[in-house]
Amino acid sequence: MSAETIKVLVTGASGQLGRALFDTLPPGVEWLKPERRLDITDRAAVMRVVADLKPALIINAAAYTAVDKAETDAAGAYLVNQTGALNMAIATQETGARMAHISTDFIFNGRSSVPYQTDDAPDPLSVYGDSKLKGEQAVRSVLGEQALIVRTAWVHYPAGNNFVRTMTRIMRVREEVRVVADQIGSPTDAGGLAKALWALTVQGATGSYHWTDAGVASWYDFAQAIRELGAKARPQDRWARVTPIRSEDYPTPAKRPHYSVLDKSKAWNLIGAGSHWRESIELRIEDYLDPASG
Ligand SMILES: NC(=O)c1ccc[n+]([C@@H]2O[C@H](COP(=O)([O-])OP(=O)(O)OC[C@H]3O[C@@H](n4cnc5c(N)ncnc54)[C@H](OP(=O)(O)O)[C@@H]3O)[C@@H](O)[C@H]2O)c1
Numbered sequence: 001m002s003a004e005t006i007k008v009l010v011t012g013a014s015g016q017l018g019r020a021l022f023d024t025l026p027p028g029v030e031w032l033k034p035e036r037r038l039d040i041t042d043r044a045a046v047m048r049v050v051a052d053l054k055p056a057l058i059i060n061a062a063a064y065t066a067v068d069k070a071e072t073d074a075a076g077a078y079l080v081n082q083t084g085a086l087n088m089a090i091a092t093q094e095t096g097a098r099m100a101h102i103s104t105d106f107i108f109n110g111r112s113s114v115p116y117q118t119d120d121a122p123d124p125l126s127v128y129g130d131s132k133l134k135g136e137q138a139v140r141s142v143l144g145e146q147a148l149i150v151r152t153a154w155v156h157y158p159a160g161n162n163f164v165r166t167m168t169r170i171m172r173v174r175e176e177v178r179v180v181a182d183q184i185g186s187p188t189d190a191g192g193l194a195k196a197l198w199a200l201t202v203q204g205a206t207g208s209y210h211w212t213d214a215g216v217a218s219w220y221d222f223a224q225a226i227r228e229l230g231a232k233a234r235p236q237d238r239w240a241r242v243t244p245i246r247s248e249d250y251p252t253p254a255k256r257p258h259y260s261v262l263d264k265s266k267a268w269n270l271i272g273a274g275s276h277w278r279e280s281i282e283l284r285i286e287d288y289l290d291p292a293s294g
Pocket of ligand 1: 016062155
């Protein structure tokens with residue numbers, strides 16, 4: 001980005017990533033605020049708001065993220081994640097803006113045992129994963145490789161409802177918390193993701209990138225780290241023991257990949273690596289433990 005102000009429109013501004021993007025807004029970037037929440041599924045409203053506000057950059061952080069609910073509400077998931085993404089891409093193209101779009105590790109089937117490259121073949125296991133894949137394809141169908149598509153995973157932020165929030169709550173009221181140990185991925189602080197998105201857009205990156213915190217974990221490892229860091233910060237609280245279980249012992253409506261670690265080297269070569277996921281939790285743990293937060 002040059003010294004002149006860049007106007008940015010972020011959809012999904014009330015979500016975890018939207019809040020984190022606002023909290024990490026770099027100098028020289030102007031945050032455009034539509035009069036009311038822009039429903040990305042409403043093509044006419046999208047076209048009107050984008051034409052009025054004239055953003056130079058659109059970041060589509062809006063999404064239908066209820067992974068299990070999507071299994072019985074496929075129409076709702078595709079409407080937001082596919083049609084909504086398409087609408088944002090069309091508005092981007094018609095106004096000559098640039099677009100960054102966010103996608104997910106859930107586009108992969110998890111049968112790999114090495115980190116997924118950006119050009120590995122997708123094969124989603126769930127409605128949510130498929131709707132997000134269709135969203136990527138919709139964006140590319142309009143903007144081609146000019147769009148920046150960043151896939152991420154296991155996102156948490158103190159402003160949102162997420163695994164860290166749930167664990168820090170239930171671990172202090174239960175004796176035992178059972179957590180699946182056979183799904184491996186990378187927890188990701190939305191603040192680090194937001195900074196990466198700003199850095200990538202500043203560099204003018206286009207095409208597909210992966211971004212998560214560094215390091216890998218099972219949900220069980222993730223829970224253990226939350227417990228350790230939480231107990232260190234609040235030793236006076238009672239903390240549940242964490243027991244590893246298999247996915248089949250915790251059935252959910254949506255199937256999830258067993259292994260969804262993303263290879264970040266393309267992004268790391270351009271903007272450097274992010275924090276290790278455990279450092280991110282250490283940084284944020286007080287915000288999760290503070291009853292006034294969230
Ligand atoms: N959370 C994760 O673990 C995770 C993992 C991988 C990828 N991702 C991707 O990362 C991105 C950000 O996720 P997040 O964690 O920030 O999600 P989030 O906290 O659930 O926020 C989603 C946002 O989208 C908005 N939204 C939903 N439907 C909309 C619509 N029709 N029009 C406009 N806004 C709409 C929501 O607003 P309302 O609340 O007002 O509806 C909310 O602000 C998404 O693309 C998601 O697919 C997330």
